[in-house]
Amino acid sequence: MKDIFLTRTLICIALLFSDCLVADDGNLEYKVKAGYLYNFTKFVTWPVLNGATFNLCILGVDPFGTNIDPIEKKSAFDRPIKIFRLDEAGFLSGSDLKTDCHILYVSAANNQKVVFEKIQSSAHKGGALVVGEGEAFVAKGGTIGFVNRNGKIKLQINLQSIKQTGLKISAKLLEIAELIKEDKP
């Protein structure tokens, strides 16, 4: 019962109020994004899933705040979802890399270029779905990026990146997303 309530709330947030509320309410935007993060687990298949939990890592600045907390009550691939908030410095130094991140959210506040470099050089490269925000995110090497189109949150997907990480992504997701090619450095 609780699940249904939550889901409805999520979808309500994601679908109904997005148009009118995204612009002036950052909370709502992140609520939608948090929901979308969860939705990714339905369309993306991870090649290897280690550990007892499905780990969602938020790198550096956390734009969600408490908006994402309800996701911990859900599960993916029969594993409870756990949120890890990673310190950027720690991540870049590698001290925080002990944790396996299945989804790594890189907010716009981070220095995304550095992060991508780190990701590509780290062992995390093959196992994590790197999700970020902003028009340049995917072009720079992110896998999925949230972009704002006419007040609506749309997806951008980097197929190249997906191939590199070994993740498999559903065509249905591809259908609703913009496919972006990575800028050649």
Add this chain to the structure above:
Amino acid sequence: MINKISDLPINRKLLLIMLFSSVLSLLFAGVFLILLELSEFQRTTKDDLSALAAIIGNRSSAALMFDDRNLAAENLAVFNNIPAVQITCLYTDKNTVFVGLAKNAKANQACPVSISGEKTRFENKQLIVVKPIDMDKENLGTVYIRADLSLAYWQKIQFIGVLFLVLVGVSLMTFFISRPLLRLISTPLKRLVSTVKKISDTADYSLRAIKLSNDEMGVLVDSFNSLIETVETQSQALTQAKNRYLTLYDDNPTMVFNISREGVIFSVNLTGAKQMGLTVEELQNCSIFDFIHSDDSALMQELIERCFANPLQVHNQEMRNICYNGRVIWVRATARLVENERQESSLLIVYEDITETRLLNEQIVYQADHDALTGLANRNKFDRYLKRAIILAHQENTEHALCYLDLDQFKIINDTCGHLAGDELLKQLGELLRKHIRQYDFVARLGGDEFGLLMYNCSSSQAFQACEKLRDLIKDFNFAWDDRSFTIGVSIGVSSINVVSGNAVDLLKEADAACYAAKEKGRNRVHVFRPDDEALAMRRGEMQWVEKIRQGLDQHRFLLYGQPIVPLLDTNEGLHFEVLLRYRDDRGNIIPPGAFLPAAERYNLASELDRWIIATLLEWLSSQPEFVKTLSQCSVNLSGLSLSDESMLEFISEQFKKWAVPTNKLCFEITETAAISNLSYATNFINQLKKQGCLFSLDDFGSGLSSFAYLKNLPVDYLKIDGLFVKDILDDEVDLAMVKSINEVGHVMNKKTIAEFVENEAIFNLLKTLGIDYAQGYGIGKPVPLDDLRPITSLFAGIKK
């Protein structure tokens, strides 16, 4: 309904069956087809749309999750290709339309605001498909489709209609094609039925049904034809038999009636109707009593009652029947009870016309009793009436008169004018006598010119006066013949019939004698016979004896004696004797037969005595076998009456069988008078007994009419010479000559002679010299009881036997 159908002709019935089955199968097929087609259509439409909805839903899951309405709308646009679909909507939850597509923008063609509670279903002509979109047990949204199937339904119905029309067409075609086939069944049946009808209407069994096929109908026709053939044969045979019996019935020479107990005629044959003088139809329901002589109605009634009382027997009755034209016929009705088919009893009566026989019979009876010339009764009938009058006189102690009339000058008329005149005279005199006697008196022509007259309850004097009147009447009667006139006289003898009168012969003798006396006195007069006192006394004595004889037979008063007969020549023949009868009176006196035999003869008891003698003698002989051995001959007297007694021969034969005595030792003695007065009877009697071995002797020969001529005709063995001649033979030369000649004649005729009344030795010796064979008499041996009979050993002390 079924009844109405069952009365239809078979052709119609077959058609109806075909129609019924076709229509029914069409109907069922049609309904089934519609239902099947519709349900199949609905199911496939539903399945198709549901599947499509599922695909669209699945395709739209990402759009839903990531809020991409454009994509969702694109997905839904697929339904535009399906003409029936009018609205497609995508709901995030039951009350929230995510995307909606409608073919045309009518108000009712918009997505419903809420689909809560909606399910996939058919509503009117619409199909509503509700398909939830699920992902990992989470409901993402719902696809809602509304399709309008009316067009599709209409197409379906059109299709089914066309199909149905085709089926109907095929059925009709089948129906028309199969009509000739039906005729294959109905036509032979129709023809058979028409033949059957024709046969039953016309009763013409020569008709045959025509065979059209070799199927069961053909077998039926064949069977029917053979059946009709059998019927025809039997019908012909029946008709022939019926005609035969009808001929037998109608042409039967007897009249056949079937009547009810009350006499109502049910049926009659042609012969009967013809005899009655009516037609068969006219006779039916008439009463048979209408045609029966009124005097004989009771006879008919009695015959009917007899038949009902004794139904198993056939009953007869002769009666008179009156025909329609009044003719009377005599019929012998033979009747018996019969039962008709309804178990009702009726009488079958056969009338045989016996009129001729009857008339002939009557004529014969009449002729036997009547004189053809005068029409008066004849002697035969007169004798019967006379006997009856005697019995009447004896029984009721009445007195009647017997008159004997003899015409005096009849011979003269007969001789001078011829027999025709004589006959005419007799006729007229007969008429005259009949007219002038009392109503209940009786006149008869006894023969020639003799008439007899019986006057009942009439004393001698009354009779005398009546006869005087008759004499005067005849004297005054003028007989005219050929211009000549004759007067005639009559002599009348009257004899009284009273309680002491003897038999008819005696009475006639008396009357005859009286008539003779009248003629003696000078003709044309009446004479009454008067027996003298002595004769009357004798009659009275005889009357007393009648009773004594009857009682004597009952009380065993009669005894048998025997008197020996010896041969005159010295031959030893053994014992030879004559059986004699004795009567023992109350005081023990033995009475000789001379006292009672005349009475016995006169009053018809002689025959009864003879029987007693024969039975007693034979019984005695059979108890004495030793005696029989020594016996050579034993003779028994038989009276003249016994000779004419028809049952006597039978009686004697029975006695012979009963006692088993050697018949050749028995000899019957009959008197000459008795033998001659009944010569033919006597001859027959003698011959019959001689066949059984018996011998006969003629008794008292020489005393009666004594004619040697008769002797030739009588086959007797012995002649017994009357003792009256023998007794005086020593003194009377005539007697000697008589005995001598009788002996000679007897010997010539091969008969042995026996002399009676041999009283002394002189007679004995004379007889011996004359050559007589046997002797009997007191001189030889007196009669002694049978038990005392001994062979004669010596005669007259000197002559040794």
